[in-house]
Amino acid sequence: MPQIGLVLPGGGARGAYEAGALSVLIPALEARGERVEIVCGTSVGGINAAVAGAVAAKPAAEQAETFLEHWRSVRKSSVISPVIGVGTGLGLLRLAGEVLELPGMRAASVLDPSPLARSLERWIDWDALHANVACGLMHAVCVVATSLERGLPVGFVESAAAPPRSDREIHYVHTRLEGQHVRASAAIPMLFPPVEVTAPLGASGHYVDGATRLNAPIAPALALGAERVIVVGYEPLAAERPAAVPGRLPRLADVAANALDGLLLDQVAHDVRRMLAVNAFFAESPTTGTSRAARAYREAHGRPPYRRISYALVAPSRRGEIGALAEAVFQERYGGLRGLRSPDFALLARLLGGGRAQSRGELLSFVLFDEVFIERLLQAGRADAKRWLADHPGFWSADAAAAGFETADQSTDTIALDEFRALRRR
8 A cells, every 4th residue: 555644844833724634634544544654744744743653553533633632722831931021121131132242141032932842742642653653653754854054954754764865955864753853843943942952963953943944845755655645735836926015115024924935835835846747747657657868867866766646735725814814813812902811912913013914914823822723723724624525535636736736737837847957956
């Protein structure tokens, strides 16, 4: 039976959307006699990946309930320390010291994620994860972080077999996964401080969020042996961007939201396009094989021929949907005087864009660890997963149309060029 890989990108509080989708997809797989054996995650996707590896031995219904229960228990206090409080003044002084490079007054981040370390020990049964890998129930669990020393994404892989060969795009490290690896993957630059990883010794150093270099770890999942992949995204792949408003002066929040789109969200679309390019132009076909040039290139580099990959993709149907949801929840819960119930959220919202709702909503959606927002994300993920299953009764697809590209003519030139450039880099 083909090995199934699960690919989970990063997105802060948006990770609840992934959990909602998985609560539908995992039972649907079990009903087909299939299950996930390889899971790769980045940032919050790394957290969800570790949970998936830990609960793999449970029946699918229990796995689904575990994801929902974990996320329904998430609060801001389980992820970050209070922004406004006794330490606020000292924190501001440290930030000023960092800017001015004052000795003894330095700060590596705006927020303090120390509560997250304690929460991970509650959410992830590490012994169960190790046991599931050791007995072969899980072929591999991979968490991606970015090495500050190497400037390269590093895939920390727990598997019974040796990990894939490293290349110029990613370095693989065989290890026994721990909380430090997951926290390193989720260390959003500027917001959270870098995490020092001490094991294994050969990969020791400081790491930040893997999403800064590789937010959609499709390639690691395929390198680990996945023949089919489930990908969860936060934006539709082929949706058009909203038209710019002429003459409007962009604010800092607009710039930041645009940067996050490119850094985190658009990476998923780019990596899916590359996978579709391989399917369309380079993969082996049972009837026609592959082009001699593609096969010769792979053989010359000691790699097996490309495989045609079937996939399931869950993502919202409208661009900006999650950001709009975050803004709506913020207004409902913390707008006006209601902001007194959580001065931290009110302050963050002000810092992230003041009154410009669209950009502020996009940015808030990454840090709004609010129970109402999380519940609505869970339900949105469940609804979009059910939509995929309704559109694809056989669960899997392998063509571009299923990913949102209406015709091959709209995307073949782009994805072919992308893949050609990627091949030249290898």
